[in-house]
Amino acid sequence: MKAITFEEFGAAEVLQLADVPAPEVRPDDLLVRVHAAGVNRADLTHRRGGYGRPNFGDSTIMGLEIAGEVIETGGAVQGYKVGDRVMGVVGGGAYAEVARIDWRMAMPIPAALDYVHAAAIPEVFVTAHEALIHLGRLQRGDSVLIHAAAGGVGSAAVQLAYATGATVFATAEGSKLERVVQLGADHAIDYKTQDFAEVVAGKTDKRGVDVVIDFVGAPYFARNVASLANGGRLVQVGILGGGGDVSVGLEQILYRHLQIIGTVMKSRAQTEKHAMVRRFREHWLERFAGGASLEPVVDSTFALENAADAHRRMESAANVGKIILTMRERT
Known part of the structure; x- marks a missing residue:
């Protein structure tokens, strides 16, 4: 099969299309003919050597989410058969014509969706649900501040x-604010020209928000804490702006009843990942049916052999929503 490989860590041009063996099916695996694969920032970190190893434990091929057709099932698989359309999160191996996926990490593709839009769902929507609903405990009537709102998650x-x-x-960046409003934002903030903490304070009469979802990290930490209402939850999903040490007065956490929570899917145990996918599927999957309220946001598509261009697109920060790799028949 064809897949994207790289022999050394580095810039996007290290990515190459190559012939590699198809993965072997284990008892809990579905073998899937991949039609589309999502590109994630974790892939950029993987390519640059940020994880210090060439694989995610399940494949030396990069990529974390797929959409495609089941072509083989392991002996312990339940609920899936050859020919089913599935999408889901893999432990590496998505940048390939064939990938394997633990059946408990897979979900059926709603009939109204094509493979490209299905591939835009698993990683970002599962992560968003975990941060917002499971950990952030967001409820109707609450308020939330979401950073990097034009990105995938x-x-x-x-x-x-x-x-x-x-x-x-x-x-979000100013040129993307209109799209963010279309997706459901009540108050869209240009992070380059506005201080989000001042906007939140002004719009909430200094009360603050119940939940903050942050992907930026240290540069936003103090203002995120300041933007929380009493009893508020800061859920840290990424550190795009940098990690390192941050400081907060313990009195703020104590007397304002604040919670600071970190979450990363990649480093979780497999059973915890199963639970994350199940929670999202039970809560939201039917909302992607035809005419329903949720929309996988696709920024652009690239053929598998142009994976380097897809990475450059993500590195430019110009995308709104997901960047997708597509497979095509080769002779």
Whole structure:
């Protein structure tokens, strides 16, 4: 099969199309003919050597989410058969014509969706649900501040927050604010020209928001804490702006009853990942049916052999929503 490989860590041009063996099916695996694969920032970190190893434990091929057709099932698989259309999160191996996926990490593709839009769902919407609903405990009538709201997880989080009935504050670059409003943001904030903490304070009469979903990290930490209402939850999903040490007065956490929660899917145990997928599927999957309220946001598509261009697109930060790799028949 064809897949994207790289022999050394580095810039996007290290990615090459190559012939590699198809993965072997284990008892809990579905073998899937991949039609589309999502590109994630974790892939950029993987390519640059940020994880210090060439694989995610399940494949030396990069890529974390797929949509395609089941072509073989392991002996312990339940609920799936050859020919089913599935999407889901894999432990590496998505940038390939064939991939294997633990059946408990897979979901049926709603009939109204094509493979490209299905591939835009698993990683970002599962992550958004975990941060917003499971950990952030967002409820109807609450308010939430979502950073990087035009990105993959951010655009999913805006939609889930809107569907929950929350008031949504969202930060993005100025040219992307209109799209963020279309997705459900009540207050769209240009992070380059506005101080989000001042906007939140002004719009909430200094009360603050119930939940903050942040992907940026240290540069936003103090203002995120300042933007929380009493009893508020800061859920840290990424550190795009940098990690390192941050400081907060313990009195603020104590007397304002604040919670600071971190979440990353990649480093979780497999059983925890199963539970994350199940929670999202039970809560939201039917909302992607025809005419329903949730929309996988696709920014652009690239053929598998142009994976380097897809990475450059993500590195430019110009995308709104997901960047997708597509497979095509080769002779």
